Amino acid sequence: MIFRQLKYLLQSAGHNLWNFRGRNLISVLIISFSFLVIGVFLALSNNLTYLGEQLSNNLAISFFLKQNLPAKEVEEIRQVILDSTLVDNVVYVSQSEALSRFTANFPELKEIVANLDSNPFPPSLEARLKDKSVTLATITAFIDHIKRLPGVVDVQFNQDWVEKMESLSRIVQAIGFFLGVILILASFFIISNVVRLNVFARKNEIEIQRLVGATNTFIRIPFLVEGFVLGLAGSLLSIFILFLLIKIFPVYIGQTLGAAEQLLALRPLSLEQMIWLVVGGALTGTLGSASSVSKFLRV
């Protein structure tokens, strides 16, 4: 009996989705717009995260050593640095190597360096960091530890960049969370109002069902199924539009942004993010529908 009723209710939901296709199409478009805004934000956030990762990957710490430090001591320091779990690899840069790098990078200053009596560049150990998600506090603690070793005279680490990147990442996450919550709430209300319009248009039908003895569950299920389908369709459509946007954006809009293009680029959503969007759409549709139909189920 339950299966028969379920079959009837699903058929009824399908029938209503088709019968009110115009109104339902508008609902799907509104839902997809809401989720598109969330999706665009996610894509922007993905890009910033990606840029952050790129920056982190290029981070290196230079430990400057005393001049003429015996090879054995250099090796000891190198070993201590390498023992750290943060470090991926360590490269020794000798004085002459440092000089040649400088002259290669700044050829116009070649003459000045040539006039000096001795090589002013100290030897160094360059450490590349392994873990991109490591916090600034951990890096600082590591630097302080190495700095105290005899033979290490100075440390160069682009701390500013790391700090800026960390704060940017925090801001992006905060804005993302804030916007996400607002947009999901907004979507919920939009969907629940759209569904409410649908329910209101069928107020008469609900009343008839109640008066002939239908249970609240019996009346509610087709509306929930419809809300689920509308939410699902809306979020799937938003993912499709977002996919098109990501393809079109660099071609048409990206070029006009100049230097900001890299920062404002859209990066495709991960599978997990897409699943969340779809689940979110279906859930919002169902809950919006549930909240709307409950209003009409009083005797």
Place this chain on the structure above:
Amino acid sequence: MIELYHIWKQYQKPHWAIADVSLEINTGDFCFITGPSGSGKTTLLRIIFREILPTEGQILIDGVNILKIPDHKIYKLRRLMGIVFQDFRLMFHQSVFANVAISLQITGLPDKEIRRRVFNSLRQVNLHHKMWEYPSRLSYGEQQRVAIARAIVNHPKILLADEPTGNLDPELAYEIMTIFKEINDQGATVIIGSHDRELIRHFGHKIFFLQTGKIIGQEVKP
């Protein structure tokens, strides 16, 4: 048995739509509630199937106080009843079949049984040939017959009908009353709100006369 005790209903002060109505209807009765327009017939019927609540009073159906039934269990009461509404209350975007079948679909009957019963009900009201039409394409009288078919399709224990023959020609009105009588003969209690004196005279077994919300008389034929 349906018992109404001191029923009062007020929509708007100071007018009382129903004023201190008490009556008893036995199981198997075929009764009419009659009176001029605005006398409270529809209100009384709506109170009996608990579409609205009385301002005061109690109603017992087979000993159960229906005003104490929680909202989520009202469906059990409604499934015992067949109701013909004065304004028909049809689903206009669904076929005649769907409009009648809804009373059975909510109970989870097999499709085959639903089709059989719906067809029989529609045949009783002489509308089986328009089973797949939409109500909006039917005449007023035909719509009324769809509402009647929906009310009788689930073989109700209590049949409530509010002006069920208001838009029908005398021959069809007579036929519909005969159908109601058949259902009554099978054991159902039939309560009809009507002001059709000819039909009341012909079919009425128990008649309640209502005026300005009060029972002003009662007649029981042998």
